[in-house]
Amino acid sequence: MSDGPITPSGPASAGLSRRRLFGAVGAGAVLAGAGAVVGRSTAPSGSGDADVVAFRGEHQAGIVTPAQDRMHFVAFDVTTRDRNELIALLKTWTDMSQRMTAGLEATENGATGDGAYHPPSDTGEALDLAASRLTLTIGFGPSLFDDRFGLADSKPAALEDLPHFPADNLDPARCGGDIAIQACADDPQVAVHAIRNLARVAFGTASVRWSQLGFGRTSSTSTTQATPRNLFGFKDGTNNLKAEDPDALTESVWVADTDDQPWLTGGTYLVARRIRMLIEQWDRAVLNEQEAVIGRDKREGAPLGKKAEFDELDLESKGPDGPFIPVTAHVRLASEQHLGGIRILRRGYNFTDGSDGLGHLDAGLFFIAFCRNPLEQFVPMQLELARSDALNEYIQHVGSAVFACPPGLRDGEYWGQRLFES
Numbered sequence: 001m002s003d004g005p006i007t008p009s010g011p012a013s014a015g016l017s018r019r020r021l022f023g024a025v026g027a028g029a030v031l032a033g034a035g036a037v038v039g040r041s042t043a044p045s046g047s048g049d050a051d052v053v054a055f056r057g058e059h060q061a062g063i064v065t066p067a068q069d070r071m072h073f074v075a076f077d078v079t080t081r082d083r084n085e086l087i088a089l090l091k092t093w094t095d096m097s098q099r100m101t102a103g104l105e106a107t108e109n110g111a112t113g114d115g116a117y118h119p120p121s122d123t124g125e126a127l128d129l130a131a132s133r134l135t136l137t138i139g140f141g142p143s144l145f146d147d148r149f150g151l152a153d154s155k156p157a158a159l160e161d162l163p164h165f166p167a168d169n170l171d172p173a174r175c176g177g178d179i180a181i182q183a184c185a186d187d188p189q190v191a192v193h194a195i196r197n198l199a200r201v202a203f204g205t206a207s208v209r210w211s212q213l214g215f216g217r218t219s220s221t222s223t224t225q226a227t228p229r230n231l232f233g234f235k236d237g238t239n240n241l242k243a244e245d246p247d248a249l250t251e252s253v254w255v256a257d258t259d260d261q262p263w264l265t266g267g268t269y270l271v272a273r274r275i276r277m278l279i280e281q282w283d284r285a286v287l288n289e290q291e292a293v294i295g296r297d298k299r300e301g302a303p304l305g306k307k308a309e310f311d312e313l314d315l316e317s318k319g320p321d322g323p324f325i326p327v328t329a330h331v332r333l334a335s336e337q338h339l340g341g342i343r344i345l346r347r348g349y350n351f352t353d354g355s356d357g358l359g360h361l362d363a364g365l366f367f368i369a370f371c372r373n374p375l376e377q378f379v380p381m382q383l384e385l386a387r388s389d390a391l392n393e394y395i396q397h398v399g400s401a402v403f404a405c406p407p408g409l410r411d412g413e414y415w416g417q418r419l420f421e422s
């Protein structure tokens with residue numbers, strides 16, 4: 001692993017990975033060296049360092065990291081008013097997160113090693129699972145910068161609660177939060193285990209305000225990935241920003257040192273919207289209507305009037321009945337051509353939370369976007385969509401939040417260190 005020390009305070013030798021521990025114990029094997037998976041009959045396919053994403057680096061993982069298949073997103077309210085208690089929690093979270101993203105237990109031997117008379121400090125359900133490309137990404141909400149922790153002067157100018165958009169139907173219980181943590185992994189149990197253990201250790205300092213599970217990514221964030229489909233059956237993420245385009249990321253995602261608060265340089269903003277998709281209504285719409293609403297064809301994902309998925313979106317091209325891409329089509333209204341060059345990095349997930357008690361699926365898109373300035377990028381884009389998008393007949397925004405995500409951690413740093421110590 002190229003990940004540096006296991007904990008900010010401790011040595012790199014802190015422990016066996018979850019899978020190595022099982023291998024060594026199960027077969028009485030001797031570890032053969034870094035990265036080895038030894039004597040373990042239950043080794044998950046694909047396990048190995050390839051499924052560890054580095055926790056530290058210039059930017060946080062989980063932003064341009066090729067989108068994993070599963071997500072567990074949580075927003076916390078900080079319940080203490082003691083700044084030092086909050087810092088202590090952030091340090092503990094950093095230790096645990098670095099361990100879990102490396103495929104280790106949240107604490108060393110925490111599932112069984114704390115003694116028979118203590119609740120285990122790792123809940124155990126990921127013991128025999130690989131790291132599964134787990135990433136944990138933290139963000140700080142506008143409410144954290146009130147008068148509780150002495151952070152008011154460090155509040156970034158662009159970190160404002162999002163305005164009310166036309167037709168928003170927001171549930172306050174699904175909005176806001178002082179701190180968010182996004183867990184993404186290729187195994188749902190690994191993502192859920194990570195959030196569960198971070199929430200557990202926060203008891204008395206922070207409590208869960210809301211959370212959302214997501215299955216099935218709805219975006220590609222790398223050209224190496226095939227474009228997935230959303231619950232309306234359309235390819236989603238075709239015209240997304242991609243990791244392989246660093247100039248575009250510099251322009252539209254990463255906060256520059258001239259932009260805002262110094263602690264946020266190299267960071268970004270995360271916008272989350274829980275968007276209910278009215279599945280039954282959509283399923284009654286004819287294909288022609290569905291394609292006109294999106295502005296792309298359903299099978300290939302090509303812009304209407306074109307043939308292939310990655311053909312250029314040409315808003316001017318016309319057929320006998322007018323523009324190929326209708327004036328109310330989703331992709332037209334969200335495009336950089338229409339919005340004067342505005343772009344965002346989308347990284348959302350499909351969700352289905354059963355049915356709503358009226359026989360309708362409670363399903364949709366947990367929309368996540370990363371951008372350099374939400375007031376100048378997400379807000380005008382969403383305003384345009386809320387006003388004119390044909391998709392509005394089939395969706396409803398029910399949750400909303402925005403967070404400032406600090407840059408990646410250097411060796412020895414804890415989450416939020418540059419905010420609290422600058």
Ligand SMILES: C=CC1=C(C)c2cc3[nH]c(cc4nc(cc5[nH]c(cc1n2)c(C)c5CCC(=O)O)C(CCC(=O)O)=C4C)c(C)c3C=C
Pocket residue numbers: 230232234235236237238239240273275276277294296313330331332334335336344364365367378381382385395
């Ligand atoms: C405010 C930003 C956006 C919201 C909210 C949003 C919701 C949303 N989108 C789809 C389905 C598709 N979106 C597509 C493209 C697309 N969407 C946005 C922004 C928001 N979408 C952008 C910036 C783009 C790219 C536009 C462009 O320049 O071409 C597509 C087409 C495929 C693709 O390029 O990704 C689909 C399909 C749903 C269903 C939805 C809410 C539930």
Ligand SMILES: [Fe+2]
Pocket residue numbers: 330334
């Ligand atoms: Fe979209």
